[in-house]
Amino acid sequence: NPYAGLVSHLRAAWLSGRTRPMEYRMAQLEALGRFLDEKKQDILDATAADMGKPSFEAYFTEILLCKNELNDTLNNLSHWMKDEHVDKNLVTQLDSAFIRKDPYGVVLIIAPWNYPIHLLLVPLIGAIAAGNCVVVKPSETSRNTERLVAEMLTCYLDNDCFAVVTAGVQETTRLLENKFDYIFFTGTSSVGRIVMTAAAKHLTPVTLELGGKNPCYVSDTCDVKNVARRVAWGRFFNAGQTCIAPDYVLCSVEMQEKLMPALREAITEFFGSNPQESPDFGRIVGDKQFRRIRALLCSGRVAIGGQTDEKERYIAPTVLADVLPSDPAMQEEIFGPILPIVVVANMDEAIDFINARPRPLAIYAFSCDSKVVKQVLERTSSGGFCGNDTLMHLTLTSLPFGGIGNSGLGKYHGKFTFDTFTHHRSCLHRNMGLETLNTLRYPPYSQQKLGLLTATFEIKRKGMCTLL
Amino acid sequence: NPYVELVSRLRAAWLSGRTRPMEYRVAQLEALGRFLDEKKQDILDATALDMGKPPFEAEFSEILLCKNELHETLNNLSHWVKDEQVDRSLATQLDSAFIRKDPYGVVLIIGSWNYPIHLLLGPLIGAIAAGNCAIIKPSEMTKNTERLVAEVLPGYVDKDCFAVVTADVQETTRLLENKFDYIFFTGTSCSPTVGRIMMTAAAKHLTPMTLEMGGKNPCYVSDTCDVKNVARRVAWGRFFNAGQTCIAPDYVLCSVEMQEKLLPALREAIADFYGPNPQESPDFGRMVGDKHFQRVQALLRSGRVAIGGQTDEKERYIAPTVLVDVQPSDPIMQEEIFGPILPIVVVANMDEAIDFINSLERPLAVYAFSSDDKVVKQVLERTSSGGFCGNDTLMHVTLTSLPFGGIGSSGLGMYHGKFTFDTFTHHRGCLHRNMGLETLNTLRYPPYSQQKLGIVRAASEVKRKGACTLL
Numbered sequence: 001n002p003y004a005g006l007v008s009h010l011r012a013a014w015l016s017g018r019t020r021p022m023e024y025r026m027a028q029l030e031a032l033g034r035f036l037d038e039k040k041q042d043i044l045d046a047t048a049a050d051m052g053k054p055s056f057e058a059y060f061t062e063i064l065l066c067k068n069e070l071n072d073t074l075n076n077l078s079h080w081m082k083d084e085h086v087d088k089n090l091v092t093q094l095d096s097a098f099i100r101k102d103p104y105g106v107v108l109i110i111a112p113w114n115y116p117i118h119l120l121l122v123p124l125i126g127a128i129a130a131g132n133c134v135v136v137k138p139s140e141t142s143r144n145t146e147r148l149v150a151e152m153l154t155c156y157l158d159n160d161c162f163a164v165v166t167a168g169v170q171e172t173t174r175l176l177e178n179k180f181d182y183i184f185f186t187g188t189s190s191v192g193r194i195v196m197t198a199a200a201k202h203l204t205p206v207t208l209e210l211g212g213k214n215p216c217y218v219s220d221t222c223d224v225k226n227v228a229r230r231v232a233w234g235r236f237f238n239a240g241q242t243c244i245a246p247d248y249v250l251c252s253v254e255m256q257e258k259l260m261p262a263l264r265e266a267i268t269e270f271f272g273s274n275p276q277e278s279p280d281f282g283r284i285v286g287d288k289q290f291r292r293i294r295a296l297l298c299s300g301r302v303a304i305g306g307q308t309d310e311k312e313r314y315i316a317p318t319v320l321a322d323v324l325p326s327d328p329a330m331q332e333e334i335f336g337p338i339l340p341i342v343v344v345a346n347m348d349e350a351i352d353f354i355n356a357r358p359r360p361l362a363i364y365a366f367s368c369d370s371k372v373v374k375q376v377l378e379r380t381s382s383g384g385f386c387g388n389d390t391l392m393h394l395t396l397t398s399l400p401f402g403g404i405g406n407s408g409l410g411k412y413h414g415k416f417t418f419d420t421f422t423h424h425r426s427c428l429h430r431n432m433g434l435e436t437l438n439t440l441r442y443p444p445y446s447q448q449k450l451g452l453l454t455a456t457f458e459i460k461r462k463g464m465c466t467l468l
Numbered sequence: 469n470p471y472v473e474l475v476s477r478l479r480a481a482w483l484s485g486r487t488r489p490m491e492y493r494v495a496q497l498e499a500l501g502r503f504l505d506e507k508k509q510d511i512l513d514a515t516a517l518d519m520g521k522p523p524f525e526a527e528f529s530e531i532l533l534c535k536n537e538l539h540e541t542l543n544n545l546s547h548w549v550k551d552e553q554v555d556r557s558l559a560t561q562l563d564s565a566f567i568r569k570d571p572y573g574v575v576l577i578i579g580s581w582n583y584p585i586h587l588l589l590g591p592l593i594g595a596i597a598a599g600n601c602a603i604i605k606p607s608e609m610t611k612n613t614e615r616l617v618a619e620v621l622p623g624y625v626d627k628d629c630f631a632v633v634t635a636d637v638q639e640t641t642r643l644l645e646n647k648f649d650y651i652f653f654t655g656t657s658c659s660p661t662v663g664r665i666m667m668t669a670a671a672k673h674l675t676p677m678t679l680e681m682g683g684k685n686p687c688y689v690s691d692t693c694d695v696k697n698v699a700r701r702v703a704w705g706r707f708f709n710a711g712q713t714c715i716a717p718d719y720v721l722c723s724v725e726m727q728e729k730l731l732p733a734l735r736e737a738i739a740d741f742y743g744p745n746p747q748e749s750p751d752f753g754r755m756v757g758d759k760h761f762q763r764v765q766a767l768l769r770s771g772r773v774a775i776g777g778q779t780d781e782k783e784r785y786i787a788p789t790v791l792v793d794v795q796p797s798d799p800i801m802q803e804e805i806f807g808p809i810l811p812i813v814v815v816a817n818m819d820e821a822i823d824f825i826n827s828l829e830r831p832l833a834v835y836a837f838s839s840d841d842k843v844v845k846q847v848l849e850r851t852s853s854g855g856f857c858g859n860d861t862l863m864h865v866t867l868t869s870l871p872f873g874g875i876g877s878s879g880l881g882m883y884h885g886k887f888t889f890d891t892f893t894h895h896r897g898c899l900h901r902n903m904g905l906e907t908l909n910t911l912r913y914p915p916y917s918q919q920k921l922g923i924v925r926a927a928s929e930v931k932r933k934g935a936c937t938l939l
Contacts, residue, residue, distance in 0.1 A: 015826070017850075054914075054916060055916075056914075056916030056917075056920070056921055057916075059921060060912075060921075060924065064924075064925055064928065064929060065928075067929070067930075068928070068929060068930040069930075071929075071930045071931060071932040071933075072930050074932055075930075075932060075933045086867065086869035086870055087867075087869040088867065088869070089866065089867060091863075091866070092863065092866075092867060097864075097867055097869070097870060099870065099871060100848065100856070102852055102875075104875070105852070181876065189674065192674060193671055193672065193674060196667070196670070196671035196674065197668055197671040197672075199667070199671075200664050200667035200668040200670075200671055201664060201668075203660055203663050203664060203667065203679065203681070203876065203877055203879075203880065204880075205880040205881075208674065210674070222903060223903050223904065223906075225906075226903060226904070226906045227903075229906065229909070229913065230909065233909075233912065233913055269913070269914075270913055270914040270915070271914060271915075272915075278914065278915070279916075280914035280915055280916045281914070355483070366903070367903070368903045370900070373900060374900075377568065377898060377900075379485075381570055381573070381894070381896075382896065383896070383897075384896060384897040384898065385568070385896060385897070385898040385899070386898070386899045386900075386901070387898075387899070387900035387901060388900065388901040388902060388903050389899070389901040389909075392559075392560065392899055392901065393565075393897050393898065393899035395557065395559070395560075395928060396554065396555075396556065396557055396560060396565055396897075396899065397930065398554035398555040398556070398565065399554055399565060399567065399897030399898070399899070400567060400895045400896075400897050401897055402895075402897075404570075404572070404894045404896075405649065405674065406674055408674070409674065409675075409676040410676075411895060411897075423852070423875045424871045424873075424882060425852075425853065425854070425855060425856060425875075426854075426855040426856070426864050426865075426867075426870035426871050426872060426882075427848060427855065427856045427857070427858075427864065427870075428856070428857045428858065428860070428863055428864035428867065428870070429841075429844060429845075429848075429857075429858040429859065430857070430858060430859040430860040430863065431859060432693060432694050432697060432698075432837070432838070432839045432859050433694065433697070435694075435696075435697045435700065438700070438701065438704075438860075441528075441704065442700065442704055442740070442741055443522075443524075443741040443742060443749065443751035443752070444741070444742075444743075444749070444751055445522060445523075445524035445525075445750075445751045446524075449524070450524055450527060450528070453528065453532075454532055457528075457532060457533075457536070457866060458532060458535070458536060458539075459535075459536040459539045459540050459543075459868065460539060461539045461542055461543060462539075462543045
């Protein structure tokens, strides 16, 4: 196996204990901070070359949000790492009972191409913070960023403990044959299954950040102009190539009529009369993806946009009206700058529609009526949820980010990333003496011993007092 | 698929929302409590028939520890199900940001045979508390307990939302072809193969899982200890349930001098516990089945029998046994023993013990005995395992506040207490913003500008605080 040597090299470094001390982890994390600062322009240039990512967007997602995760981690690591002392029962009152935060060992992080630095670094930050050695595999689809990571990131980190592997599909399959102690994968559901099946061979725990069709319900009671801007922003950011982008809108036929001019106005405000000339609108990452998304345009009726330019891999910010559930745009995650609107009679129909489909990474609901937002939240299931906006829940390091069902398993961001890469080891440290405390549990057994043992071990039911 | 209808019936019940209200969950949990109270004698009888489990042990592990989990859950459920409000950034100060505790849906719990009620009910309590529907599959190895669960438990819980399935290996494979929203599997003394099969089946549906597996749990005994206490605590942990415990000390590592001291102390402890002929003691169990008996009996050909070694195939009795001068290459060191045999492997010192432990698969538990705290801490620090106990065995699992689970081939995931509730809960990140206040958002929209970027950064950034280590 072409990677066996690399993996055992990292495993030897892991067994040496080098990644365990807090000073070491802090130093590596601070080096990541310097990478983000010193290579900022290179990152902006690479992502621009890869998918026409506007530098504002690249700065926000690839630099700022990463630095937030870094700072949150550096600010709190000493606290997160500490043994967590826990409640004891009567028998263990004199003992030391705590949760030890152990690293897993050698972990693998596989990143996608749409936010190629962010979706590589944010898991990496948690993996390093938790004391692991790491193999990172950037996406081969975002070639320029892949090269940047492979050539430059390694200069900042301890190469005995952290390695970058560049690999295509075949090579990644071989990489996955090796035993890792944790695998963190961001990508599509179909590849997610392959990764989990490979992980199963070694009983390796995994986090899978996958995708789905994120529905966006717009009730009749809303500020149409605000809704249009927030939905357009979420849909067209990074030219639609966002795992939590609003994938399609559900609303009444009346709301569709109102939304259309508002969306048209928002798009013009954002990108001007000809978005192809705007420096603030991205491109599709590759020819294959471009053709896939373009084919989805034969759904419903093009109400806004619809223009494409194959040479630039440009697809205009597009809104499709009167889309049917059977249309091509409703059969797969769009991952492009097309927003289909599917008409439903009312909120109940919208909720049934959402629940008839695989559980998505995000659900969005827009309404001036808080009760409507709460009902959609209550009666659906998704990775995350945002009422009256799109994407924003991802910017809080205090909220766990992850999918459910087809959209993934596991969660991260902030402390959740540290916890993802940490084995929570239950520990009890008892006294070598005080043996009399133990005699009740030993044979020969008796009813009397049982009665006393029960008294010392039992957890009683408290009086009923609901705090809901 | 023979289980398709059952699974869709439960899924329909799930979609109806019936398991969501707290009153419903509390009622189902209280029904489990009544099951444990009213059927206590039946449980003691069934486990006695299945593996000669002494009633004291059955009452402790199958009844008391389950009721503890139940009470812990009932006492705290209203708190656990609540939305958890979280810290907000400057940009989201006026919003509602919280973690919603959503159930997964229809979950599958596969129990094991060694603590057949405990290892089924423990996860079930958390699954119900978290608002799921559940299919539970008791082990087919313990026929009496399996029958008890299948015939009696459904009478206590809502049959539309909770179902018991009895299935052998073939049927379980078919059961696993269905899509579940979470799978909780406890496997005992089986090779990692079974865990791999489970996870591969789960991967087809991207189903998250908890695997509670096993391993060879090492027990290091340093030269500085109270030999008598150590012998009692280790003997207790090894011979409880006739050794059929996933966290039992599997083998001892100590110096040749300590081996010499331990033997008489172990002999005395065993005599104290079970009398001169343990086969006559009502307090010592039996192997669960003929195949297990034969497997464990074959392991006796390792090292030298220093204590015990007697067997009786008719009763599936294996005496509390201690083997000395065991080599790492001996049969008994090749698999999890899961029987009442304690091999002693001699090592020169603590460093050699730690290296030995680290050369094998990571176990479910590591034990270290020493009067010197530093020794215990070093073993903890330099090894990796599911859990750890210093100066005792088994006891760490009796605390509902400690997460119980494996690492590497000993498993993935953790449970007990709130950790079980969390296992069966999807932590959904939620943000509820204002429909108005649009001016707050204008900075993020195109057309982009350096000025906008500067303000966005100020509104969203998390600053690095002054370096101040609290370690």
